[in-house]
Amino acid sequence: MKNFTDEQYRVFCQFLEAGTGIVLGDNKQYLVKSRLSPLLTRFQIDSLDELISKAMSVRERELETAVIDAMTTNETLWFRDGYPFTLLTDKLFPELAKPGKSLKVWSAASSSGQEPYSIAMTALEYQARRPGGLPGLQIVATDISTSMLEQCKSGIYDSLSLARGLSPERRKQFFTPLTDGKMQLQAKVRNMVSFRPFNLLDSYSLLGKFDIIFCRNVLIYFSPENKSRILNQFASSLNPGGYLLLGASESLTGLSDKFEMIRCSPGIIYRLK
Numbered sequence: 344m345k346n347f348t349d350e351q352y353r354v355f356c357q358f359l360e361a362g363t364g365i366v367l368g369d370n371k372q373y374l375v376k377s378r379l380s381p382l383l384t385r386f387q388i389d390s391l392d393e394l395i396s397k398a399m400s401v402r403e404r405e406l407e408t409a410v411i412d413a414m415t416t417n418e419t420l421w422f423r424d425g426y427p428f429t430l431l432t433d434k435l436f437p438e439l440a441k442p443g444k445s446l447k448v449w450s451a452a453s454s455s456g457q458e459p460y461s462i463a464m465t466a467l468e469y470q471a472r473r474p475g476g477l478p479g480l481q482i483v484a485t486d487i488s489t490s491m492l493e494q495c496k497s498g499i500y501d502s503l504s505l506a507r508g509l510s511p512e513r514r515k516q517f518f519t520p521l522t523d524g525k526m527q528l529q530a531k532v533r534n535m536v537s538f539r540p541f542n543l544l545d546s547y548s549l550l551g552k553f554d555i556i557f558c559r560n561v562l563i564y565f566s567p568e569n570k571s572r573i574l575n576q577f578a579s580s581l582n583p584g585g586y587l588l589l590g591a592s593e594s595l596t597g598l599s600d601k602f603e604m605i606r607c608s609p610g611i612i613y614r615l616k
Contacts, residue, residue, distance in 0.1 A: 348392060355395050363415055363487055364544045364573075365564045378413045385409070412488045419454045421461050421508035423559065426610035427588050428465045431555075434607070435586060436469050436477055439554045445479030449550070449580070451543060451558040452486055455504070456495030456536075458557060459484035460528060463535040464517055483550070485541035492538045498528030544569065547576045554582050560590035567598065574599035578615055587613040 355375065356367045367374070379391055386406055388394045397403045398410040422428050440446050450459035459482050470477050486492055505514060505526055518526040541550070543561070556577050562570045577587055578601035587602060589595075595602055595613060602613035 447553045448555045449553045450484040452561040453484035498533045
């Protein structure tokens with residue numbers, strides 16, 4: 344298999360950033376090669392150079408979609424970092440849930456679905472302890488990868504995925520075993536989440552308003568300009584007093600002044616000013 348040239352890599356980086364906002368940076372050829380190599384057989388193409396050239400052609404939409412899917416799909420964990428879901432139970436649900444009002448949560452860049460489904464399971468556990476305490480909840484999960492979203496909707500996960508952050512108790516409580524060793528989330532969990540394709544660089548106006556936005560470990564892939572743009576659009580998408588949750592290593596410093604930082608124990612969240 345032939346490799347691709349430095350010039351082709353540079354052009355591909357520009358293509359990927361323009362389409363998705365993702366900044367690869369220098370010397371990530373190995374990542375592109377590992378992500379895109381499986382597509383050579385699928386599309387019967389001889390080299391990465393040729394595959395990338397075709398993907399950037401306006402006539403090759405199916406290939407372009409497959410390339411973007413491959414480059415933007417990141418495996419994630421159930422209940423990642425723990426504290427965001429504790430904060431939902433201890434602070435955000437009690438503070439924001441009002442009688443007769445639906446609470447809206449957005450899981451942005453939801454990847455393989457573990458985050459929005461973790462939010463749904465947290466909500467079900469909260470409702471079990473406090474009947475009537477969460478009268479209405481809508482969870483919207485978005486991702487740029489259409490193939491990943493279709494996989495998410497099924498709620499089917501293999502043993503490797505299930506082992507990453509999911510306790511045996513929750514596996515027993517919320518999943519149904521399938522015949523092939525995989526497990527499927529029960530309908531009561533799946534039905535709480537609506538999945539839709541969305542590019543974080545697009546307009547947010549059609550998504551509506553939210554009370555809580557999860558965008559965790561996503562902004563690290565964007566340029567400072569696009570980070571600022573996305574954060575300001577998040578601010579416009581939040582209801583008054585709404586909250587934004589970022590990844591543990593992510594910060595708003597120098598990017599947006601529309602939020603106030605709230606130190607929790609543990610963790611940090613951001614409230615719309």
